[in-house]
Amino acid sequence: MNTYEIIVVGGGPAGLAAAIEAHKSGAKNILILERDRELGGILQQCIHNGFGLHIFKEELTGPEYAERFIREMDALGIEYRLDTMVLEVRNDRTVDIISSKHGFETLQAKAIVLAMGCRERTRGAINIPGTRPAGVYSAGAAQRFVNMEGLMVGKRVVVLGSGDIGLIMARRMTLEGAKVLAVAEILPYSGGLTRNIVQCLYDYDIPLYLSHTITSIEGRDRVEGVTIAQVDTKRQPIPGTEIHYDCDTLLLSVGLIPENELSKTAGIQLDPVTGGPVVNECMETSVPGIFACGNVVQVHDLVDWVTEESRKAGRNAARLVLGQITEGEPDLRTRANHGVRYVVPHTIRIENIEKEIDLMMRVTDPFKNKYLVVKHGEDVVKKVRKAHLTPGEMESMKIPVEKLRGLTGELTVCLEEVAHEA
Amino acid sequence: MKRDLICIVCPMGCRCSIEEDTSAPKGYKVTGITCKRGEDYAIKEVTEPTRMLTSTVRIEGARLPRLPVRTSGAIPKERIGECMALINQLQVRHPVAMGQVLLKNLFDTNVNLIASRSL
Amino acid sequence: MFDITIIGGGVIGCLIGRELSRYRVKTLLIEKDSDIANGTTKANSAIVHAGFDAKPGTLKGKFNVEGNALYDRVCGELSVPFKRNGSMVLAFSESELPELYNLEKRGRQNGVPGLELISGDEARRREPHLAKEVVEALYAPTGGIVSPWDLAIAAAENAIDNGMEMSLDTEVTGIERIPDGYRLITTGTAIESRIVINCAGLHSDRIHNMVATPAFKIIPRRGEYFVFDRSEGNHVSHTIFQCPTPNGKGVLISPSVHGNLLVGPNAEAVQDAEHTETTAAGLASVREAASKSSPDVAYSAVITSFAGLRATPDTGDFIIGEVKEAPGFIDVAGIESPGLTAAPAIAIHVTELVRERLGNPAANPEFTPTRRPMVHFSHLPAEAKSAWIQKDPRFGRIVCRCESITEGEIVDAIHRNAGARTVDGVKRRLRPGMGRCQGGFCGPRVVEILARELNIPMTEVRKDRPASVLLTGVTKSASEAVIA
Structure with a gap:
């Protein structure tokens, strides 16, 4: 059986950053496994700009962001395999893989980093009554066709969901000559970045209907039209508010879900809220020696944060291999409370924190002017005032290790009122 | 107004x-x-509203039929349509390196059209 | 001149075609759509009924029990997934017991083996997710589940292996009598045939009326269903029915042979055979009705919903036989439930009618009852996987991540007899796009493979029928190229 120090599952931004950081941290025998025909993952089809502002302090497109990491990985001589599918990951840190080139193999690693990313939610689609014609695409599938294959998926388009991919595709389709008629969002606010709403929709006079959903799809063979309607607070369509569009295409941008089929094969504990593995301060999952990072853990809104999180996972995987991690029960568990939907990481062993711990979280609803508070019992560990909070934007709080020393039990993260100022 | x-x-x-x-x-x-x-x-x-423009151009002889491109900086917003017209008629040949200039000095703005990946 | 032309490539037409291929006859199967199994066959409950529903003495009663008994052999020969998971009919109150006992009695009259009346507690012991209101249940061990489209496709493939011909995208627009048979006017070329078998499903009344005075009418009855992720596939192990009403067998909850959970259908008469859309009200009624049987089905795990149309005849029973005023024209019409179960028996019966008409043609010496085995790559042991990949590297490339389908399997599904020519066709044969992601990842790759294997541009690959265009053009096509 071939053995490696570290096997990284997935060659997208998370896997690349983890592998590079692991190498820099002293692990030398690293293998990246990628199922696609090239590295870079979904970044290769995200040809729009807006990547890298935090990591590179400049504005790059997805392929550029990917290529910078691929070059660095090549320069370090890290081994990778393309067109290689991981079939199973086991808790003894063996993985089964297949590829056209090498057939079926089982590999052994000292540490594994899971970096499989996420997939698009289709649940929004299935509850739409009507026919099942051609012309209904997830925004990501359409993006691949248009940007990589040079193929148009339609001419008159309605988008359901105001996630960033949907907004970006509305602009892309418009620039390629399609007419984008409307974007309908079932929530009263958009999950996409304001910048995308302005530059992808309003620049092109595409209306955004908040609190609206698709109530029917028409067309037996190809989409011929859709009807949207306003929804009430229970997300039920309000009769009489219907707007009908003649269109040939419906794009769905209704959210992303961490892709954890392989994590399940290894018996890794998942967080039902994030859909990703429960992780500790090292980004290690409930199975010792198996780490996870990027969108497989929690869906990020910026690739820059994926890179940061993955560097952490890669560095800690190397530390584990080099015997620099103290194993044992966690000192602290984190818990989301009042207005906070989830917190990552889930557990903390204080001894393994190098300088500070970065807690990442999302809020449940949009809020204005609140304190984001980390508490140990009734004691405030850290408190930050936030003028604006929205579920679409991930929040993070860095806590120096000194503030945690000696603590045990639970760390809660919640929102608190800002006392009214005169 | x-x-x-x-x-x-x-x-x-x-x-x-x-x-x-x-x-x-x-x-x-x-x-x-x-x-x-x-x-x-x-x-x-x-x-003077400006935007960065990203798109694709036809590429011959490469593994994929389209090469992603972008403007090297922001261009005047009202030029986006014209710029798309230039992009749409462009065809390049494999190999292309990331950052390679494909069209120089768009509309005298000192902004170039560049390849946004190697292909 | 064909000896026999079968109109309609549903499970009935395909099984008749296969049965006929046992003899030295020249048979053609025509189908108006771009794939077989594309009508009622692709969208139904996928149940092999035990046979206690139909009134004794009807064709439904006769062919249901006969058909059920044939399933092990037919599915074994054609390597089609089939499982006798047993079925239960639930009674929720004392007032439903007479109907339950009536079913049991009818079942015995129809010759259904192994029927058993069990208490509510016993039913819950066997199926822990059943509602506490269940007072008694009828258990039928011979009830089963099957993949109807796999059965139809396998039968057509095997029939073609044995010499049958098939023509897709061929819709009959008129039928003329000629001295020794019929001339079918179609959207393709005209077809002459001594015998015509009308298996046109929802359209069988229209086809019948092309050669004879109207004798029956088909009323399409829509049924809507939910399909659940495999995570819910073990919610029940038996097929769970409620006591039937005049409208049908009611809403069932059943595992599928592919490991998903199926809940449905409702029953609603619709205008025409095109009305396969689901409705918010219909799906809500299915959910409500099913909650009576099992209140804790996790609807968050629904991966898709669909609607199918039953070809309900106004006569109340299957219509099978030669039309008196049109010698050589055989109706096999009104095949609503338990039509899928009855299909293998109907096929044998119709073949007998045809043989009689044709003066007992000789057996086909080349007939083989099995087809070339399908490779289910993900089920193979490790060494076998490597061996397959060495033989054909395309088996080393997984296209559908949710269902672990390889490029090798997709290519095979395209090039087999009665092979896939559309994205839905690939999906129906192999299930890419039927998993959690519903084709998000594999869709573009399947289009690419279809284009390459059928030697057509990607823009000509269709989802299903000719108008179901997937890609509307190429980018940058409006401008002349300027080489940089």
Whole structure:
């Protein structure tokens, strides 16, 4: 059986950053496994700009962001395999893989980093009554066709969901000559970045209907039209508010879900809220020696944060291999409370924190002017005032290790009122 | 003329109005904005709005039929249509390196069209 | 001149075609759509009924029990997934017991083996997710589940292996009598045939009326269903029915042979055979009705919903036989439930009618009852996987991540007899796009493979029928190229 120090599952931004950081941290025998025909993952089809502002302090497109990491990985001589599918990951840190080139193999690693990313939610689609014609695409599938294959998926388009991919595709389709008629969002606010709403929709006079959903799809063979309607607070369509569009295409941008089929094969504990593995301060999952990072853990809104999180996972995987991690029960568990939907990481062993711990979280609803508070019992560990909070934007709080020393039990993260100022 | 804008400088997404006001230091009165950066954004949006443009061009002999491209900097917003027309008729040949200039000095703006990946 | 032309490539037409291929006859199967199994066959409950529903003495009663008994052999020969998971009919109150006992009695009259009346507690012991209101249940061990489209496709493939011909995208627009048979006017070329078998499903009344005075009418009855992720596949192990009403067998909850959970259908008469859309009200009624049987089905795990149309005849029973005023024209019409179960028996019966008409043609000496085995790559042991990949590297490339389908399997599904020519066709044969992601990842790759294997541009690959265009053009096509 071939053995490696570290096997990284997935060659997208998370896997690349983890592998590079692991190498820099002293692990030398690293293998990246990628199922696609090239590295870079979904970044290769995200040809729009807006990547890298935090990591590179400049504005790059997805392929550029990917290529910078691929070059660095090549320069370090890290081994990778393309067109290689991981079939199973086991808790003894063996993985089964297949590829056209090498057939079926089982590999052994000292540490594994899971970096499989996420997939698009289709649940929004299935509850739409009507026919099942051609012309209904997830925004990501359409993006691949248009940007990589040079193929148009339609001419008159309605988008359901105001996630960033949907907004970006509305602009892309418009620039390629399609007419984008409307974007309908079932929530009263958009999950996409304001910048995308302005530059992808309003620049092109595409209306955004908040609190609206698709109530029917028409067309037996190809989409011929859709009807949207306003929804009430229970997300039920309000009769009489219907707007009908003649269109040939419906794009769905209704959210992303961490892709954890392989994590399940290894018996890794998942967080039902994030859909990703429960992780500790090292980004290690409930199975010792198996780490996870990027969108497989929690869906990020910026690739820059994926890179940061993955560097952490890669560095800690190397530390584990080099015997620099103290194993044992966690000192602290984190818990989301009042207005906070989830917190990552889930557990903390204080001894393994190098300088500070970065807690990442999302809020449940949009809020204005609140304190984001980390508490140990009734004691405030850290408190930050936030003028604006929205579920679409991930929040993070860095806590120096000194503030945690000696603590045990639970760390809660919640929102608190800002006392009214005169 | 008064215009309504949504500020994109930070996640606050301030809804603001802007109108010409010769008495104001910068010649514009901006209401509804909460910071200086937002005010600058609003004035730029009405005086000389610019955008970075990303798209694809045809490529021959490569593994994929399209090469992603972008402008090396922001171009005037009103030039986007013309710029797309130039992009749409462009065809390049494999191999292309990331950052390679495909069209120089678009509309005399000193901005180039560059390849945004190697292919 | 064909000896026999079968109109309609549903499970009935395909099984008749296969049965006929046992003899030295020249048979053609025509189908108006771009794939077989594309009508009622692709969208039904996928149940092999035990046979206690139909009134004794009806064709439904006769062919149901006979058909059920044939399933092990037919599915074994054709390697089609089939499982006798047993079925239960639930009674929720004392007032439903007479109907339950009536079913049991009818079942015995029809010759259904192994029927058993069990208490509510016993039913819950066997199926822990059943509602506490269940007072008694009828258990039928011979009830089963099957993949109806796999059965139809396998039968057509095997029939073609044995010499049958098939023509897709061929819709009959008129039928003329000629001295020794019929001339079918179609959207393709005209077809002459001594015998015509009308298996046109929802359209069988229209086809019948092309050669004879109207004798029956088909009323399409829509049924809507939910399909659940495999995570819910073990919610029940038996097929769970409620006591039937005049409208049908009611809403059932059943595992599928592919490991998903199926809940449905409702029953609603619709205008025409095109009305396969689901409705918010219909799906809500299915959910409500099913909650009576099992209140804790996790609807968050629904991966898709669909609607199918039953070809309900106004006569109340299957219509099978030669039309008196049109010698050589055989109706096999009104095959609503338990039509899928009855299909293998109907096929044998119709073949007998045809043989009689044709003066007992000789057996086909080349007939083989099995087809070339399908490779289910993900089920193979490790060494076998490597061996397959060495033989054909395309088996080393997984296209559908949710269902672990390889490029090798997709290519095979395209090039087999009665092979896939559309994205839905690939999906129906192999299930890419039927998993959690519903084709998000594999869709573009399947289009690419279809284009390559059928030697057509990607823009000509269709989802299903000719008008179901997937890609509307190429980018940058409006401008002349300028070489940089």
